[in-house]
Amino acid sequence: MTRVAMIVFSYYPNDTRVRREAEALAQAGISVDVLCLIYPGEPKNEKINGVNVHRIKIEKKTRPGKAHHIWQYSYFILASFFKLSALHLKKKFDFVHVHNLPDILVLSALVPRIRILKLFEKFSIKLCEHVIVATPFLKETVVKRSAQEDKVTTILNLPDIRYFENFKTEIRKRPDPFNLIYPGTFSKIHGVDIAIHAVKKAIAASQINIHLHLYGLGEEEENLHLLVEKLHLQQHVFFHQMVQIDELAEILTTMDIGLVPKHDGIFIGEAISTKMFDYAAVGLPIICSKTSGDSLYFDETMVQFFEPGNSDQLAESIIKLYHNYELRKKYSENATKLIRKMNWQTVQRELIDIFTI
Structure with missing residues (x-):
């Protein structure tokens, strides 16, 4: 064995x-x-x-x-x-x-020259028999800098449909409250603060009863709590402990919008958000910042995009989708079609082959 x-x-x-x-x-x-x-x-x-x-x-x-x-x-x-x-x-x-170890990126500020990190990457890859990356962008970068192409395999982090197949989001007309969700890491690059500011602006501009549910943990958690208090959003923004994927699937069906508010930039801009695929797996309409990674497989017929870091545009998108039931339904149906073709069951064989051939 x-x-x-x-x-x-x-x-x-x-x-x-x-x-x-x-x-x-x-x-x-x-x-x-x-x-x-x-x-x-x-x-x-x-x-x-x-x-x-x-x-x-x-x-x-x-x-x-x-x-x-x-x-x-x-x-x-x-x-x-x-x-x-x-x-x-x-x-x-x-x-x-x-x-x-994605958090290791915070240490890059201690390194005066980025080429030192590149040397570390080359050394690490030289020690490995095979390299698994999560996006085509990363494969292109690694092959260009440090490895032969046949040593690198892209394994997309796609949803395991076993956990989602029994759950489906109901697209509601004029929901009250209008439930938004962000499940993931609380860090600066993930833009959770942008989502909180957008909720404040959307409520002020429309009087929609918006509830933002945040599931997760991270180094910015304390700052996010303080921001919610500062903006007097305690009745609209709710923090929850992180949950496992089988619990999350059911939670997503109680929501109206799934958020991906991350910033753009080196690494995070080319990363492909797993949350988008999880949302799509249950038919939850998505609002996402438009980065190269998250627009690689999703387009404007599946997702409501906004400019990364722009809380005004995010607020406008929230209001727009609240009032447009048909658009939310369209996003739900089109994104779900993508998941039928792109899911963990379609790529896991590539992973298994690496360890068995």
């Missing part, structure tokens, strides 16, 4: 990307062990859908500074090294899949 270890500086099974990949391999008869962070209340070790989960306890501050980020990663790397070594003595892993 092929044995795979996965290492991720994130929570499992809440990290849906890692969960999809781990479960796909387990379902293919591959032994999978995941080393990850421990979330309050979770057991240190457990088996979830055939995947062995080993959690590492580490202090994660709500608003960590760069020094604390360095300490977190250093501790996690050291702890996961010893844990993986101990597991390897028992299981003899054939592959170790190290998932990317």
